[in-house]
Amino acid sequence: MKLYNTKTRSKEDFIPLQEGQLKLYACGPTVYNYFHIGNARAFIIFDVVRRYFEYLGYEVSYVQNITDIDDKIIEQAISEHRDFHEIADKYATAFLEDCAMLGIKPPTHQPRATHVMPQIIALIDTLVQKGHAYEVDGDVYFDTASLPEYGSLSGKQIEDQMTGARVAENTQKKHPADFTLWKKSKPGEPVWQSPWGEGRPGWHTECVVMSQHYLGESFDIHGGGIDLVFPHHENENAQAMALTGKPLARYWMHNGFLNIEGEKMSKSLKNFFTARDILEEYDAEVIRFFFLSKHYRSPIDFTRELIEESGKALQNFYKALSSVDFLSLKRTEITLSEILDVEKGFRDAMDDDFNSAKAIALLFDLAHRIRDARQEQTHREEAALMLVKLGKVLGFFQNLQSRLQDNMHDLSKQLIDLILGYRKEARANKDWALSDRLRDDLLALGIVINDSPGGSTWELRN
RNA sequence: GGCGACAUAGCCAAGUGGUAAGGCAGAGGUCUGCAAAAUCUCCAUCCCCGGUUCAAAUCCGGGUGUCGCCUCCA
Numbered sequence: 433m434k435l436y437n438t439k440t441r442s443k444e445d446f447i448p449l450q451e452g453q454l455k456l457y458a459c460g461p462t463v464y465n466y467f468h469i470g471n472a473r474a475f476i477i478f479d480v481v482r483r484y485f486e487y488l489g490y491e492v493s494y495v496q497n498i499t500d501i502d503d504k505i506i507e508q509a510i511s512e513h514r515d516f517h518e519i520a521d522k523y524a525t526a527f528l529e530d531c532a533m534l535g536i537k538p539p540t541h542q543p544r545a546t547h548v549m550p551q552i553i554a555l556i557d558t559l560v561q562k563g564h565a566y567e568v569d570g571d572v573y574f575d576t577a578s579l580p581e582y583g584s585l586s587g588k589q590i591e592d593q594m595t596g597a598r599v600a601e602n603t604q605k606k607h608p609a610d611f612t613l614w615k616k617s618k619p620g621e622p623v624w625q626s627p628w629g630e631g632r633p634g635w636h637t638e639c640v641v642m643s644q645h646y647l648g649e650s651f652d653i654h655g656g657g658i659d660l661v662f663p664h665h666e667n668e669n670a671q672a673m674a675l676t677g678k679p680l681a682r683y684w685m686h687n688g689f690l691n692i693e694g695e696k697m698s699k700s701l702k703n704f705f706t707a708r709d710i711l712e713e714y715d716a717e718v719i720r721f722f723f724l725s726k727h728y729r730s731p732i733d734f735t736r737e738l739i740e741e742s743g744k745a746l747q748n749f750y751k752a753l754s755s756v757d758f759l760s761l762k763r764t765e766i767t768l769s770e771i772l773d774v775e776k777g778f779r780d781a782m783d784d785d786f787n788s789a790k791a792i793a794l795l796f797d798l799a800h801r802i803r804d805a806r807q808e809q810t811h812r813e814e815a816a817l818m819l820v821k822l823g824k825v826l827g828f829f830q831n832l833q834s835r836l837q838d839n840m841h842d843l844s845k846q847l848i849d850l851i852l853g854y855r856k857e858a859r860a861n862k863d864w865a866l867s868d869r870l871r872d873d874l875l876a877l878g879i880v881i882n883d884s885p886g887g888s889t890w891e892l893r894n
Numbered sequence: 895g896g897c898g899a900c901a902u903a904g905c906c907a908a909g910u911g912g913u914a915a916g917g918c919a920g921a922g923g924u925c926u927g928c929a930a931a932a933u934c935u936c937c938a939u940c941c942c943c944g945g946u947u948c949a950a951a952u953c954c955g956g957g958u959g960u961c962g963c964c965u966c967c968a
Contacts, residue, residue, distance in 0.1 A: 461968085462967090467968085468967095470967090471967095475968080504966070586964090635966085658899090658963080660968065661898095661963080663965090686968090689961090689968075725908095726907065727908080731900075731961070735906095738906060738918090741919085745906095745916090787908075789907060789916080790915070792908095793908070793916035794915090797915090803932080
């Protein structure tokens with residue numbers, strides 16, 4: 433298993449801290465709004481990381497935070513004229529709903545920042561006592577100069593980067609790179625009591641507290657979007673280094689950005705889509721296919737044409753599974769070496785820094801085998817079993833049964849409507865013998881015809 | 895100013911030294927009363943220039959182009 437580590441900018445062999453166990457942390461949302469389609473990409477990618485490790489037999493602890501106190505939430509609360517708690521709850525609930533819609537398996541733990549406030553304050557206090565943080569008039573800052581390793585994750589040299597960068601003047605800080613750990617409250621803002629007076633936590637600290645609480649002071653993989661490398665993850669790691677002398681995580685994984693029609697998604701360009709918007713229009717599984725058909729570290733361009741293309745491509749799997757009547761398969765064993773080789777190829781692809789695009793190509797290979805009329809029946813069934821097995825590792829086929837049954841259901845309805853069409857024609861020709869025969873035959877199948885002046889309808893007899 | 899990513903067929907996209915996966919679209923064959931479906935086959939030498947090598951999409955150097963980060967951001 434190799435994965436690309438942002439910290440070293442290279443692919444490395446993955447070696448877990450404890451054999452057979454994966455401690456994974458991926459940054460969740462700040463719940464000030466519905467999350468957008470770019471967030472969805474990250475959530476789906478780390479869902480697949482988690483599923484793949486589980487498939488490999490790892491015992492996975494997957495923690496994802498819900499940051500429910502932050503400037504943006506306060507701003508949103510003001511604009512909606514509501515309490516910040518209500519806003520945070522509203523969007524946290526929406527977040528969970530949307531993730532479920534996307535077929536994302538719930539993380540092992542999903543802690544909220546406001547539930548760990550004593551620990552956040554304790555962490556900041558420790559940093560102050562260790563000389564890595566300082567207070568100025570109710571605000572507490574992390575002292576980046578106190579940590580020689582600061583910048584090592586993102587590859588930034590503090591002195592260089594600040595020239596020309598748009599960094600707001602803050603005369604309170606000792607150094608422009610110093611970041612806020614604790615923020616003195618302004619009137620009307622939510623407050624917690626602290627050794628530095630009433631205030632609230634800055635960004636970055638809650639992730640350190642929550643990840644270490646569930647995963648230990650240093651864990652295996654920390655993930656998030658590429659934009660989080662700096663400053664968020666750099667600052668998280670700095671706190672951990674200052675606290676324990678050890679990095680927060682051994683491997684840092686970051687997914688690439690999502691653009692819309694070739695442009696950066698932004699509210700001002702009016703190309704900002706929430707996952708909720710997209711899910712109204714497209715199937716979650718199609719969205720997942722779209723994301724996984726490209727490597728997670730590459731930028732991805734979101735267009736309707738490409739989503740629709742993904743839908744067509746995905747349809748191949750269902751056609752194949754329908755052709756073997758997958759739901760009626762009794763066998764579960766896969767013994768054919770050719771099919772097992774495909775599984776090996778799938779693992780090789782996924783072991784290579786989660787090459788899901790290559791893995792999907794192997795799923796098509798299976799679909800192709802299933803649909804190839806020249807194959808022996810047994811081979812087709814084994815290929816179908818493997819297709820579902822591997823597809824599920826990527827999070828596909830979660831509603832396989834209803835999906836395949838719905839197809840059948842729709843077909844039945846269409847067939848009945850078709851027969852009713854013939855009967856209508858027969859009745860128009862006063863061919864009562866045929867008309868009655870059609871009605872009786874349908875009735876024998878439990879389908880009741882109701883004739884009315886406006887036409888005929890049908891229902892199933894209970 | 896600093897840092898980084900990317901550039902593969904009409905489109906999307908894998909591929910880090912040995913002669914270009916897969917998907918969408920397209921073309922042709924089989925099948926077929928016609929059509930559709932199904933199925934089979936076909937469709938690129940990898941942005942440009944130079945270098946290393948028996949051999950490069952793949953390594954090195956130089957261009958060109960696109961995008962991103964350094965400010966809240968997945």
